[in-house]
Amino acid sequence: MQIATTGLVLRQVKVGEADRILTILTPDLGVISASARGSLRMKSPLFSATGLFCYSEFSLSSGRSHFFVDAAQIKKVFHGVSATVEGMALASYMAEIAMELSPTPAEGEADAQLRLLLNCLYLIGERRYPWRQLKAVYELRALSKAGYMPDLRMCAGCGKYEGGEFYLDAVGGLLLCADCAERQR
Structure with a gap:
């Protein structure tokens, strides 16, 4: 069965002399594993399109436990990500989060995660925002x-929603006003 989809390569593992096993985040299939035979050969048409953090159009065939990449065409390469060790580390961290959350194709969740990660990779490459800020925004949005969104509407203890300082109880996923936070200590 042939499947055409776009996807972002989150991880690549070398297998043998010239093959790679890819972990790809796709909008319609979620996180999948795909074998890219011969993709490490310089003259292979899969060489560039199956690289790490490459957003490509894939033609896949279905196997027993994973997919096989038959063809791939580059849509976007995030060259700026690998310009610094910090940028590469942040992009790898974000990819790990995306894989851990393992978005399912139901209700557009995988598509939303993919768009968020693509935007963050672009911003890492462009260096428009501090990386600490990008990391925090990505974590909360993902x-x-x-x-797993914390309840940020009002104080979980008393119901107050205006005035004064508020604190986030990250473990409980609750927002607390200063008085309730003091009482919980």
Whole structure:
């Protein structure tokens, strides 16, 4: 069965002399594993399109436990990500989060996670924002899209929603006003 989809290569593992096993985040299939035979050969048409953090159009055939990459065409390469060790580390961290959350194709969750990660990789490459800020925004948005959003509407203790300082209880996923936070200590 042939499947055409776009996807971002989150991880690549060398197998043998010229093959790679790819972990790809796709909008319609979620996180998948795909074998790219011969993709490490310089003259292979798969060489560039199956690189790490490469967003490509894939033609896949279905196997027993994973997919096989038949063809791939580059849509976007995030060259700026690998310009610094810090940028590469942040991109790898974000890819790990995306794989851990393992978005399912149901209800557009995988598509939303993919768009978020693509935007963050672009911003890492462009260096428009401090990386600490990008990391924090990505973590909160990715967890929110996966259904782990903390309740930020009002104080979980007393119901107050205006005035004064508020604190986030990250473990409990609750927002607390200064008085309730003091009482919980």
